[in-house]
Amino acid sequence: MALPSLFILLFLLGFAESQSFTHPFNRTDLQAAIGDMRAKSYYGFAMLLQMLNGTSQPTRDLTFLMPDDKELSASSISIYEVEEFLLKHAIPMPLYFNDLSHFPTGTLVPSGNSSKMIRIHNRGRGDFFVNNAQIVSANVCLNSMIKCHGVDAIIEYDN
Ligand SMILES: *[C@@H]1O[C@H](CO)[C@@H](O)[C@H](O)[C@H]1NC(C)=O
Ligand SMILES: *[C@@H]1O[C@H](CO)[C@@H](O)[C@H](O)[C@H]1NC(C)=O
Ligand SMILES: *[C@@H]1O[C@H](CO)[C@@H](O)[C@H](O)[C@H]1NC(C)=O
Secondary structure, three states: OOHHHHHHHHHHHHHHHHOOOOOOOOHHHHHHHHHHHHHOOOHHHHHHHHHOOOOOOOOOOOEEEEEOHHHHHHOOOOHHHHHHHHHHOEEOOOOOHHHHOOOOOOOEEEOOOOOOEEEEEEOOOOOEEEOOEEEEEOOOOOOOOOEEEEEOOOOOOOO
16 A cells, blocks of 8 residues: 555544544434435435434434435335445545545445445546445535445445
């Protein structure tokens, strides 16, 4: 791993340590994010977030990476796996695409599940991957602290 990437990683892990999906959260902010998702037709992902209500709730310091409805409907997520699925599609800090675009290829950023890392592949806005999934719709969530971007696939992890 290149040295700059390592620094970014340590920086992000510092943030990650103080965050967790189960901290108290701002319901207004999550609802604003869900509203933005629905406005761009990410209905399936919005629905999964609604399903968390009452169990665990995300903080506002999050970025969601959202597969579209077609991808979601083709995957088999059981009702018991909703939280785990969402954690795999989250980064524990709020990042606009412009923030993400500073990460060089090879940078590892933590996912919402601290035992799983997301590898960045960055060749500019039209060629930006998080693991296997390409970001195809940047900055969907604009009315909340929570950030979100559309991706073209369910995010897969090696381990
Ligand atoms: C929750 O988020 C909304 C919108 O971002 C903000 O206006 C409000 O002050 C926040 N409330 C708390 C308690 O942080
Ligand atoms: C979410 O949970 C709160 C408190 O348990 C409840 O008042 C609210 O109606 C629930 N919202 C949905 C959409 O289920
Ligand atoms: C995080 O990932 C590990 C390894 O796949 C899994 O065993 C664990 O249940 C996950 N944790 C959560 C909170 O989803």
